[in-house]
Amino acid sequence: MPVITISRQFGSGGRTLGQKLAGALGYTFADQDIVQKIAELAKVSPGWVESVEKEAGGRFQRIVSKMVSKPLVDRILKDERGYIDEQIYIDYLVVLIAQIAEEDNVVILGRGSQYILNDMPEAYHILLIDNFENRVRFIMEKYDKTEKEAANVVKVEDRRRFNLYKKIGKQDYDKPELYHLVINMARVSLDQAHDLIVKLIKQPSPVTSI
Amino acid sequence: MTKKVLVVDDDPDVRLFSTAVIEENGFNPIEAENGEEGMQLLKLEKPDLVILDVLMPRESGVRMFRQIKTNPKFAKIPVIILSGITKKSFLRSQKALTEFGGAEVPEPENYLEKPVEPEELAAAIKSALS
Numbered sequence: 001m002p003v004i005t006i007s008r009q010f011g012s013g014g015r016t017l018g019q020k021l022a023g024a025l026g027y028t029f030a031d032q033d034i035v036q037k038i039a040e041l042a043k044v045s046p047g048w049v050e051s052v053e054k055e056a057g058g059r060f061q062r063i064v065s066k067m068v069s070k071p072l073v074d075r076i077l078k079d080e081r082g083y084i085d086e087q088i089y090i091d092y093l094v095v096l097i098a099q100i101a102e103e104d105n106v107v108i109l110g111r112g113s114q115y116i117l118n119d120m121p122e123a124y125h126i127l128l129i130d131n132f133e134n135r136v137r138f139i140m141e142k143y144d145k146t147e148k149e150a151a152n153v154v155k156v157e158d159r160r161r162f163n164l165y166k167k168i169g170k171q172d173y174d175k176p177e178l179y180h181l182v183i184n185m186a187r188v189s190l191d192q193a194h195d196l197i198v199k200l201i202k203q204p205s206p207v208t209s210i
Numbered sequence: 211m212t213k214k215v216l217v218v219d220d221d222p223d224v225r226l227f228s229t230a231v232i233e234e235n236g237f238n239p240i241e242a243e244n245g246e247e248g249m250q251l252l253k254l255e256k257p258d259l260v261i262l263d264v265l266m267p268r269e270s271g272v273r274m275f276r277q278i279k280t281n282p283k284f285a286k287i288p289v290i291i292l293s294g295i296t297k298k299s300f301l302r303s304q305k306a307l308t309e310f311g312g313a314e315v316p317e318p319e320n321y322l323e324k325p326v327e328p329e330e331l332a333a334a335i336k337s338a339l340s
Contacts, residue, residue, distance in 0.1 A: 082268065
């Protein structure tokens, strides 16, 4: 009962591929659901959770965690009696990803899942890479952005990814050794990537040692 | 002196259930709604046992458990995890947090998955306090 984690350089098509795989295999696709669940647990808005994700290690987090006390946050957000910071986010994240994986037949997009599930025998870890220009082009086409906007989004997301992994003490997230399969999307189409992953998980005896 | 048991759970029904079981078995229950409150009570009341949920608002049981087990003052207080999260997932999450730069922590003294029967909880409490 496999679990697929997809880590990716932003704009290399990870979300699109994850949705396609989940649809074809009848798996659950875990992406925004994780944000929603964390928001419910923390009793904050999904937007706040996304801010923590996007600004990991950044300005927003420093403001919320250090300059604003929890009671003050409560008073400001009268209808939103919760609180979240990077540490709380990570605490929820590790438990939720572990629990989602227990339920099998799931594709999990990013969020450190390749580390959290690195010793799970039935988990397959995939990394998608691509060059900057292609990733910008992908974002332009997929999200109807100008070249400048798309380039900015890719740069911001690359920095966010770096910051998020830095927060958990990881800098080797693009190392091939962490993964079962690394796909260079500059040379492989989305359909080919899909077929490669399906072929991999259909193997009866996965190699699991890392 | 009656032994004190701290129940930390955001669900009032679970707190009601756990405190009833604790009282029926001759112990003194104390309640907290989340890990943050739980740690404050732990420091004030110095309970003999903690019954801890995993996913709670403000501060999760994941964090409170690590705070208990990494503080020499509290590390010997037994902890029963009572949660809808499976033991396997909880242990995997603890392992991940250690790998992410946190301290290594032992397994909890007992782990009960919700829903739990009163007899099962009572047996776990008695065993932890014996």
